[in-house]
Amino acid sequence: MSKIIECHKVNPSSDCAHVVRGRDEEELMQNAEAHAREHGLEPTPELMAQVRSYIEDEPERA
Numbered sequence: 001m002s003k004i005i006e007c008h009k010v011n012p013s014s015d016c017a018h019v020v021r022g023r024d025e026e027e028l029m030q031n032a033e034a035h036a037r038e039h040g041l042e043p044t045p046e047l048m049a050q051v052r053s054y055i056e057d058e059p060e061r062a
């Protein structure tokens with residue numbers, strides 16, 4: 001099952017509608033790191049550990 005992180009849940013003040021997706025946790029975290037850089041954030045281990053806690057399973061589509 002694919003994994004997602006909703007950017008606005010990690011950082012509500014960003015008002016960002018982006019949803020980071022990955023086929024597995026490794027790919028997801030790589031994409032999340034790239035997205036953090038788009039926000040001008042340095043993807044430190046501390047930041048990425050925080051981001052990791054927001055991982056959700058992608059809802060099944062009907």
Ligand SMILES: [Zn+2]
Nearest residue numbers: 007014016018
């Ligand atoms: Zn974002």
